[in-house]
Amino acid sequence: MRTGRPSASTNQGNLVVADRRPSGRVSPTAQGSLELMTSDSRSRHMRSHLVRRWRWPVLLTAFALALAACAEDEPTVDPDVDVEEPVEEEEEPEEEEEPAAIAEGGTVLFGDEQEPTILNGFLIDGNSLVTSKVFNNQFPGTYVIQPDLSLEPYLIDGEAEFTEDPFSVTYTIRDDAEWSDGTPITVDDYIYTYETIMDLDAAWADQITSRAGFELIEDFETDGDKTITFNFTEPYAPWQLMFANILPAHVLDGEDFTTVLNDELPDVSGGPFVFDSWDRGTQLRMVRNDAYWGDEVALDEIIMRYLPDTTTLTQQMLGGELDMYDPQPQIELVNQLEGAAERIEFEVGLGPVWEHFDFNTLVPGLDQDYVRQAIALGINREQIVDTLVAPVDPDAVVLENPFWMANTEQYEPYYDQWSFDPQAAQDLLEENGCELGDDEVYVCDDVRLSFRVGTTGGNERRELTQQLMQADLAQVGIEITIENAEGAAFFELLNTPENCDGICDYDIALFAWVGSPNPVGNANIYGCDGFDEDEPTVRPQNWTVFCDEELTNIMDTANSTVDPDENADLWNEAAAIMADNVPVIPLFQQPQLLAWDNSITGPQLNATNQTQFWNSAEWAFTQ
Template identity: 40%
Template sequence: MPTTSGGSSSTDWSNPAAEAASADGSVSPPAFRHQTGCFARVAVRRSAQASLGDLSHACYRRLSVVDRSDKCVVRCAPRYVSVTGTDRSSLQTNQEEPPVMKSRWLRVLALLLGLSMIAAACGDDDDTASEGEGEETEETTEGTEGEGEGEAAAGGTVVFANEQEPDGWNINTASSNLLALGQLTEIVFPAAFRTTPDFEVVMDENLLVSAEQTSEEPQTIEYVIQEDAVWSDGTPITADDFIFMYEMMNGSNGEIDVASTAGYDRVESVEGSEDGKTVTVTFAEPFSEWQSMFTNILPAHIIPELGDGDAVTGWNDGLDGANAPEFSGGPFMFEDYRPEQSVTMVPNPEWWGEAPNLDEIVIRFDVDNAGLPAALENGEIDMAYPQPQLDLVDQIDGLSDVDSQVSFGLSFEHIDFNLQNSHLAKPEVRMAIAHALDEEDVVARTVGQFSEEASVLQNRIWLSNQPQYEAHGDEYIGANVEEAQGLLEEAGYDCSSSPCTHPEDGELTLRITTTGGNQLRENTQLVIQNQLAEVGIGITIDNVEGGAAFERFFPESNAIADQDYDIALFAWVGTPFPSSNKALYTNEDPTLVGSNNTGYQNPAIVDIFDEALVETDPDAAADLYNQADTILWEDMPTVPLYQKPTFLAYRNTIQNVEDNASTAGPLWNAYEWSVEG
C-alpha cells in the first residue's frame, strides 16, 4: 500500500533517499506503475449475456478484445468494459459497478487488486448515467464533462498546478523516486503494465502485443513488442531497452542508484529475438509479481550518452537537476523546463498510438496551495491536484466553472511508533495507545468531512475497497479507557495521576511529529492528544515544516540511532503489489532504517512475505498477506487510521478528465483530454 514512493520483499531500501518527499506528506514506493486509456465504463445490465455487437453499440468507436486468463477485456476508444468469460461470441458481463454520482463531487471507489507499500515522503499542503444505443446497455461516465459521440476537439493548452517539483528525472533511482515525478513520467516513459483507476493491472497495448508466462520451471516470461513502437528519435523500442533496465536494476552493481531491485534481482537472463521485438525473461527464483517490472523504461541508446559513454553515470546523474529528458516513448514529451517555474509537455511526434488532442500541458511548480482557488478563478491555471484541506475544498467547490472529484486510492494515514523509545518498546504501551484511540472520531473530524465513504482502516496490507481486505482491528474500534489503563498497569505504570509514570522510564510523555502546515494532520494530532490524555498518556506536538519532518523519521545517515521522533504521523502510498510492504516491517540490518522507520523486527513476518512472493495462487497469497497483518496487530508497531482521499479540481471546459488514484495520478489519460471552445 505505501510508497516514499515503495519496495517489495526483495527491495533494497537501505538507502534513505528512497523515502523522498511528495507534496502531500505521503510516502510512496520506488516504482510507479500502471494505467489504461479509457475513462468511462459501459455496464450491460438487463441481460446476463451480451454479444460483441451489443457492446460495440455502447462504445460507438473501434472495439478490440484482449484475452487475459479467464477474463476478456473489451476496449473501445475512449470507453471500455471489462467482462468475464473467454467465449468471444457470448460474454458474460461483470454485474458490479462502482457507485458514481454526476455532480461536482465524484466519489470513485477503488476496486480489485491489492496495494503495495512504498515510501515517498511528502511535504506540507501549502503540502451518470445516460441511455446508450440498444436496450441492454447503460453508459456510466466517471469524472468526465461534455462527453459525446463526436470526435474530441483538437488543440488547446491545459495548465496544471503540481504540488512538487522534481529534483531529478530518473524515477527509477532512489534519489528521484517521487510520487509527483511518477505522475508526470506516466505519459512519457513506456511501461509493460499499467494500473487502471479501479486498480486493475493491465498490459499496455500501446507498447506490447502480448506478455505471458510461457514456463513455470524455470519461470519464463515472454514479451512481444509492437512493431511500430519507437523512441521519439525514431529508434525502435526493442529487447535492448529491456536488457538495459535489467542491468541497471538487478542490484548487482552497488554503484548504481536504484529505487527498487524487486524482481530484477531474481532474474537469470533477459534475451532478445525476432529483431529485438521479442523479449524472453528467465527467472532464477520465482517472482509472482512479475507484472510490476519494466515500468518507466529508459532508452539503452541514450542514457549512456548522458554519461559521456558510461551507462552508470548516465543513469545516476544524466537526468539530475535541470536535465529533463529530451526523449520519450509515450504520447507526450518534456519541453522547455524552467526550474522553480514550469515544464511543458507536448505531443511526441513519433508516437504510434492514439494522438493527443491537446497542443500542450504546462506543469506549473510555482503556485502554492493557498493560491489555487484564486488561480483557478482568474484562469491562471486550469487544473490542480492538491491534498484536500477543508477550507481549500470549500473555496474551490464554490467556483462556478470548476468541477472536482474526490477519490479514495492507494494512500493511507497511520501512526508509527519508534521502538527505540523506552516507553514504546513495551508492547503494552503500544496496545494501550491503540485502545485509547477512538479512530471513528478521528475519521469524523478529518476526512469524514470530505466524504461519507471515509472509514476506519483495519488492515495495513489491503485497503477497505479491495476484495482481499479483512478487518483485523475490531477490538480496537472505539476508545476503551479501562483496557488501556489496565495494560499500562501490567507494564508497571502508576496512573494515579497524569501523566502515568514508570519507576525506571519516568513520565509517559511522548512527542508526535508530522508535516507542519498540513491542517488535516495537525487536526488529527489534536484529536489524538485529547484522547490519550484520558488514559494518562501525555502527548507533545513536535512538528517540522513540510517534508523536513521525514528527516526525523528517515535520517540521511540511515542510522536508527539518528532518528528523532517518538510517534510519526504520515501516509504510505502504494501500488497493486503487496509484497513491497515487507520493506516497511523488516530490515536485515537492525541498526539501519531503510523503509522500516519503527525498527520493528519479527522473523515470522519475513517468512510470510517470502512465502507469498513465490505463491502463484492469488487467493493463497492474499491469505498469507492477511496473516502478516494479523501478526502486526498483535505486535502493534503501527496503527492504521484511514484511507486518504485525493482531490482533483479542473475547469469544466476540459473533457475526459478522470482521476487515477493509484500512483498513476490524473495525467494517466491526458492524451484523451480536450478543451471546449
Template identity: 25%
Template sequence: MKAKTTTLLAGAALALALTTSAFAARTDLTLAIQLEPPHLDPTAGAAGAIDDIVYQNIFQGLTRIGPDGAVLPSLAESWTVSDDGLTYTFTLQDGVTFHDGTALDAGDVVFTLDRARADDSTNAQKALFSAIDTVEAVDDLTVKVTLSQPQGSFLYNLGWGDAVIVAPESAETNKEKPVGTGPFKFETWAQGSSATLVKNPDYWGEAVALDKVTYRFISDPAAATAALLAGDIQAFPSFPAPEAVVQFEGDPRFAVVIGSTEGETVLSTNNGKEPFDKLEVRQAIAHALDRQAIIDGAMFGFGTPIGTHFAPHNPAYVELVETYRYNPEKSKELLAAAGYPDGFKATLKLPPPAYARRGGEIIAAQLRDVGIDLEIIPVEWAQWLDQVFKGKDYDLSIVSHTEPNDIGIYARDDYYFDYHSDEFNAVMAELDATSDEDARYALLRKAQEIIASDAVNGFLFELPKIGIWDAKLEGLWHNAPLQANDLSAVHWTE
C-alpha cells in the same frame, strides 16, 4: 435571385460551421502540480514530480500500474512465468517506435534493465532490479529475464516509473529532452514556470483525446486556489490546500474528487521498548484512537480511516478499521491488565508535516484521557531520520509511509518499528515466491490481518488525494496508486 440564394446558403454554412465549432470538445489542457521536477528522466532521479509529468505520458514500461493499483500490460503485450518463478518471458508489442522514430525492440529492454542494475547505476530504485540475474533478447520482440531468486513483486516493480524502457540512442539526454514511446511527446520546458507535451501522432496504442497539455508549477496554496478560480488552470490533481476545498464544493464549475494515495499515516510505535513490547499496551493505544476526530482536526476532514498498513484503493485491501474500534473504557481495561492501571508517561516525536504536528496534539489528548501522558517533542526531518528512523530512539511518532505497496517493511529485522513476527515473515517469504495474482492477493490480505491483530502501530488514515478540476473534464485518476498523472484517458465533455 441566384446570387441571393448563394449568399443565404453561404451564411447558413458559416453559421453551421460556427455552431459545430462552438460545441466541439476542446483538446487542450492546463493542469498544475506542486513541485517542479529537477529533470525529466524517471530512471535517474527520485523526485516524484518527474513521474507526475512523464509516467505513461512520455515513458512506458513493460508493465504499468493502473488507477486501482493492479499490474497491467504496457510495452509487453503478454508474458509467461516458469514454474519455479525464476524465468519471465515477455512478448513485446509490435510496431512500437520511440518519439525520435527509432523502433522499440528487445535490445532496448536489455539495455534498460542492465543499465538500471549496473554497478554505476544512478537509478533511485536500483533495489527494484536486485533479483535479476540475466536479461536476454530471444528475438526482436521477445525478452527473457532470469531471476536469481523468486520475487513475486517483480511484475509490479516493472510498472514503477523507475523501470520505464529507454533507448540507448537517447538515454543520456532524457533529463532535458525526454524521448519515450508514450502517447505524448515532450515539446518545451520553461524553467520555473511550466512544461508542455503534445500529442504523439505515431503512437502505437489508442490515440489520446488531448492535443496539447501544459503542466504549471504552483506550490503556494493561495496561488493554487486563485489559479483554479480564475480559469488559468483547468485541473489540480493533487490540490495542496485542503482548507480551501469548501470554496469549490458548491461551485458547479468544478469537480471535487477525494481519493487515496499510497500514504499510510501511522502512530509509529517502538515495539522493542517497554511498555510497547506488550500487546495489551499496543491494543490499549489502538482503542484510544478516534480516527475520525484525528482526520477532522489534522486534515480538515480529508483522509480515509485505515486499520492496517495498506492503501484502500488496492484490490487486495482488507477493511480492518473495526479490529480496534474507538473504546476508551476498553483501553483502560487493557492497560490495567498489562500492569499499568494508572497509565504511564512516554514521548511523542513529531516531524514537520502539518498532519503530524496537528495530529500529534489530538492524539496526545486522546491518550491522556485513558491515562497515557505524552510529552510532545517536535523534531526536524534530519533529526527524525537520525533519532527515530535510524536510531530507534523514540517511543511514539507520527509519519506517512508513501512508498507504494510497502507492507513488506514489517518483515525487516532492523526496521524502526522493531517488530518481529515469524508468522508475518513466513507470509512475506511465500509472497516473494508467488507470482499468481489471486494467490498474492490472498497472502497480502493475511499479512494485513496479522499486523492489524498485533496492533504493531496505531493505524490512522490514508493521506487523501484531493483532486479539483473543471467539471467538464473526465479521465483523471481519482486515486494515486503511485505518483503520476496518466493522461491517456483524459478528455473534455460538453
C-alpha cells in the same frame, strides 16, 4: 539470441510515498480548538453534477467475475376476466449529445501542493507520487494501471506470456514503439533498465527504491530486437507490476545514474510528453512529444505549478488561475468546488492510498510494544474519520488492516483489537510497571512517555489529526508535541538508520503510502533480513526499523505465491502480526480528488501510483 544473468540479489519491494513538498523550516503547529463536523454534512457532496463515485476490486494476477440472473414469475390472468391489453407508447429517442470538438494545442496548468525532491523515480529520493507524474509521462511502462485497478498492456503488443513451472515472462514490444529521437524501443532498453536496478556494485546501488521481482530473475533470452524472456528462480505474483518504467539505453548507458536524472530529464521521451525545464519552488514544464508513437497528443504543454498550501491552490483553481489539480481533500473543499459547478468538474474516490501513524521503534519508549499498543488504544480513530474524512467521502471508515483496503473482499479487520479505550490503555501501561507522574504523564522504565509527532506542514486535515491525537493521548497520560516541516524537509527525517547516522530524527510520523493492485511493496517497507550484532538489517523503506523475521518470511512467501486466494491469506497472516506488534497505526483510506476546468476533456481520477497523469495523452481543450 542473447542471454544474460545477474550477479547478486536482494529481496525488496516498494510503495510510493504520497507526499513530498518543497523544503522548509520546522515549525510547531498552532494548537487551537477544533470545530467538529457532524454526520449530517457527510452527504452534501453527493449533490455535485459530476462526483463520480466508485469502489474498486483488488486484482492479483487474475480475477473472476460471477454473474447470476433470475426472473420474476409471470403474473397469472383469470380467464373469466377481460384484460385490457396495455397500449405501448412509442418513446421518442433521446438526442445524443454531440461530443465537443477538440481544439489543437493549449497549455494545462496543473496545481500541486507537493514538488519533487529529484526526478529519478528509481531512486529513494524520487519515490513520490509527484515525481511519478513527471517520470511516467516520459518513460513508458509495460503495463498501465487503470482507474479500476485493471492492468492494460502499454509498451507491449498484447498480454505478456508467462509460464508457471519454470516461471518465466516473455514481453513482445510494439513494433511502432520508439523514442522521440526516432530510435526504436527495444530489448536493449529492457536489459539496461534491469541491469541498472540489479547492479549491486554501482554507486547508486543503495539508493534503488525496490528490486522486488527483479532479484528473482535468473537470466534472460532475446529473440530479435522486440522480444525478451526473463526466467525466474521462483514464481512472482505481481509480475505485471514490474518494468513500470523503461529507460532509454542509447541515452543513459555510461551515465552516472546517481545524478543523471535528478535535476532534469533528457530531451528523449517514449511517452506523450518530454521534460523541458524545472524552476525549483515554482513550476516544471513538459512539452508535447511530437514523435509519440501512441495516439496524437492534443496539448502543447503541461505546466506543473507548485504551491505548498491547499487553501491557496483551491483559491487559484476557483479563480481560474489553474486548469486542474488533485489536492488532498480537506473539510469543505468539496462544497467549494460544488459552488463552482458551472466551470469545474471533479471526481472523488477511495483508492489504495492509506493514512497512518508510523513509529520509530528505536526511540526509547516506542521500542516497547505495550507502549505502541497503549497509544493505539488511546487514539479515537473513529472520531478522526467522522470529523475529517467522512464529510468529504461518506464511504470512509477506520482502516483496520495495513495491507488490504477496507473496500476489498480480502480485507480482515485485525487492528480492531485496538479500538478506542483510554482506560484499557492506562491499564496496559500500569500492568507493565509504568507509573503516572506528578505532571500526569506516565514513566515506564525511567522513560517519560513524551513523543513528537510530525507531518507535512500546511496540510489542514493532517494538522487537525495531530491535534485530535494530542488531546486523546493527554487523557491517557502520554504527552504529544507537534513538530512539522514542509514536504521534502519532513521526509528527509524519515529513513533507515544507516542513512541517519544511527537513529533518524523523528518519533511518530503521519503520512500516506500509495499502493497498487497487490500489497507486494510492503515487504520492502516492513521487512528485514535478520540481525547483525542484535541490530536489525532492515530493507530500504523500513523507516519504522521494526523487524520480525516471521513477518518477513510470510511477506516474501506471499510475493512468490501466484494463486490469488493463497496470496490474500498470506498477506492477512502478515497483517495479523503487524496488528499484534503495532509498528504502524492505520487510520483510513485517503479520499482522492481530481478537479478540472470543464473546458478540458479527458481527465479521469486514478487513485493509484499511476497518478492522475495516467492518460495525459487524451487531455484536450474543447472548442
